[in-house]
Amino acid sequence: MITVPLSPRKKFYSVCGDSYIASSHVTWLKRQGIKIVxxxxxxxxxxxxxxxxxxxxFPSGGAFALNSKEYYKICKEFVRLAMKENDKGNYFPIWGGCMGMQQLVIIADEQDNLDTLLTQFDSFNNLLLNLDITENGRKSKMFRNATPEFMKTLEIVSTNKDRQGKTFVSTIEGRFYPFYGVQWHPERDDTMDYF
Structure with a gap:
């Protein structure tokens, strides 16, 4: 798990130093028996x-490509190395949560457009939404094995609209590599352990 930058102006800098990982990510993965490095x-x-x-x-956090180019560069380097591993036949997945998905999107665009590729949406302060899964999404690796009961329980129905009705992408899956990104937070609720 890549640590998230924390600037000296941030509240927990004196405790965490220059980076951190939110405990919700660690707890979520550990429940599945995954060891964290x-x-x-x-x-x-x-x-x-x-x-x-x-x-x-690539966890969520407060570092964006625009305000932390160093973080973006290391994520990009790890994506490049993960692609090489997969090209050699070694299954090497990447999961990007929220900010981590944003890094993946900019990297996948291959233009290093840190300033304007991503658009702002009115979704701060815990905007809770159902996922609107596309037809291709229902066949994706991420969702194809989900039981109908699970899909119904989550009301997963993955684009979304913000408070202003503006559509945004909320889940991505690599076409050629086992790379996944979510613009939501399954790590915050143990009913999301399917993912």
Whole structure:
């Protein structure tokens, strides 16, 4: 799991230092028996960490490509290395949650457009929405094995609209690589352990 940058102006800087991982992410993965290796976003040796892990998790947090280019660059390097592993036949997934999905989207665009690729939406302060899954989404690796009961329980129905009615992408899945991103927070509720 890549750590999230924390600037000296932030509340918990004196406790956490220059980066952190929210406990909700760690707890969610540990419930599934997944061991966590914190990867400092400042690492100068991503290949070392690639040799120690079998997947990557880009968590949510307060660092965006626009305000933390160093974080974006390390995420991009890890995506490049994960693609190489998959190209060699080694299954190497990436999960991006919220901010992590945003990093994946900018990286996938291949233009390094940190300033204007992503658009702002009126979804702050816990806007709760059902997912509107596309027809392709129902066949995706992420959702194809979900039972009808699970789908009904979640009312998963994955684009969404913000408070102003503006549509945004809320779930992505790589076409050629096992890379997944969600613009929502399954780590905050144990009923989302399916994911």
């Amino acid at each position: 914190p990867i400092p976003y400042t690492t100068k040796n991503p290949k070392y960490y690639m040799s120690k892990v079998n997947g990557l998790y």
